[in-house]
Amino acid sequence: MTSMDGKVALVTGAASGIGRATAIGLARDGATVVLLVRNAARGKQALHDVRAGAPDATVETLECDLASQSSIRDASRRFLAGHDRLDVLVNAAGVFVKEKTLTADGIELTFATNYLAYFLLTNELLPLLRRSAPARVVNVASKYGRTRIDFDDLQKLERPYSYLRSTPQTMLARVLFTQELAIRLEGTGVVVNVVHPGLVAKTRLLRDTRGPFKWITDTFGRTPEQGADTVLWLASAPETATMTGKMFAGRREIRTRQARARTPPYASACGRRARSSRAGPEPASPPPWSSSATTSSSASRRGSTATRRFPLVGVRRPRIGV
Ligand SMILES: NC(=O)c1ccc[n+]([C@@H]2O[C@H](COP(=O)([O-])OP(=O)(O)OC[C@H]3O[C@@H](n4cnc5c(N)ncnc54)[C@H](OP(=O)(O)O)[C@@H]3O)[C@@H](O)[C@H]2O)c1
Numbered sequence: 001m002t003s004m005d006g007k008v009a010l011v012t013g014a015a016s017g018i019g020r021a022t023a024i025g026l027a028r029d030g031a032t033v034v035l036l037v038r039n040a041a042r043g044k045q046a047l048h049d050v051r052a053g054a055p056d057a058t059v060e061t062l063e064c065d066l067a068s069q070s071s072i073r074d075a076s077r078r079f080l081a082g083h084d085r086l087d088v089l090v091n092a093a094g095v096f097v098k099e100k101t102l103t104a105d106g107i108e109l110t111f112a113t114n115y116l117a118y119f120l121l122t123n124e125l126l127p128l129l130r131r132s133a134p135a136r137v138v139n140v141a142s143k144y145g146r147t148r149i150d151f152d153d154l155q156k157l158e159r160p161y162s163y164l165r166s167t168p169q170t171m172l173a174r175v176l177f178t179q180e181l182a183i184r185l186e187g188t189g190v191v192v193n194v195v196h197p198g199l200v201a202k203t204r205l206l207r208d209t210r211g212p213f214k215w216i217t218d219t220f221g222r223t224p225e226q227g228a229d230t231v232l233w234l235a236s237a238p239e240t241a242t243m244t245g246k247m248f249a250g251r252r253e254i255r256t257r258q259a260r261a262r263t264p265p266y267a268s269a270c271g272r273r274a275r276s277s278r279a280g281p282e283p284a285s286p287p288p289w290s291s292s293a294t295t296s297s298s299a300s301r302r303g304s305t306a307t308r309r310f311p312l313v314g315v316r317r318p319r320i321g322v
Helices: 017-028 041-054 068-083 108-132 165-183 212-220 224-236 257-261 274-280 296-302
Strands: 008-012 030-036 059-062 088-091 135-140 192-194 248-251 252-255
Touching: 008 017, 008 108, 017 030, 017 041, 017 059, 017 224, 030 041, 041 059, 059 068, 059 252, 068 108, 088 108, 088 224, 108 135, 108 165, 135 165, 135 224, 135 252, 165 192, 165 257, 192 224, 224 248
Parallel strands: 008 030, 008 088, 030 059, 088 135, 135 192, 192 248
Antiparallel strands: 248 252
């Protein structure tokens, strides 16, 4: 018996790169793997590739255009109709597009695919993840040191489009989403973490681009299998089963600025502050996004109310340093 026998995993971006390497790894470990793919042709390719890497695996496809919210809702409904459990959700799909494109929903494509799809798909499947607990969500993102979320221009439409401007904040948004979701899922048995895979060479991601960035990535980047290693570790290893709200690279935690400062991700922007204030004194347990173990007494030394613990400072333009 292998470690993932009896478990069901859904992997987005499974037709190529890090997602495909992750799907193969989970399939080899014995999981039933559902490959979320853009269309039938990509599905056929993905099935072929994953079966070549894991010949005995149980694999199926789920067609979904992650740039379309109705497609995500529809695919989620189909998944829920066909499966009574979901043990692992890996969000690995993403784009790096040269030209500004609006989706059918009227949303800039990078923001729609790289962030909103992660948010919507995960939320659509969350009830099943909760029922399947212990369950794990792993989001693939990236380090983007000085990036800020501009809440006044989330889609970066106010200035001329550039993928170098639009992509970084979607990576940060994935990190913040992970940290916030971990807080909201505290105690449910569903853990959620985020991975910086490093530069990964010759995936389909940079196919639209040219120039030094592509050259550096393709020349010095790692293999998709190396990029997927930490994703697989978080998705299946016993020692990561209870880790949550953290960012990892090379199986090591990266302390994000929020974790270092003990500031929540975008918690207050999403109403956490108001709920916590109504709830009275802050809980004694440390927040899951903090990696340093703290005691209830050290927590109470930091501040006796949730309002002090979750200040509004930094919400408009949260900072993250990774
Ligand atoms: N490569 C790197 O150096 C690097 C570094 C940091 C972070 N990342 C992140 O790692 C993740 C995986 O990237 P990768 O390098 O493995 O690139 P990749 O090979 O291009 O994988 C991205 C996958 O997302 C899928 N996808 C994109 N838009 C979609 C849509 N609308 N509907 C359904 N599927 C869609 C693609 O499907 P198609 O193949 O059909 O287009 C592709 O399979 C991305 O989220 C990226 O942001 C990559």
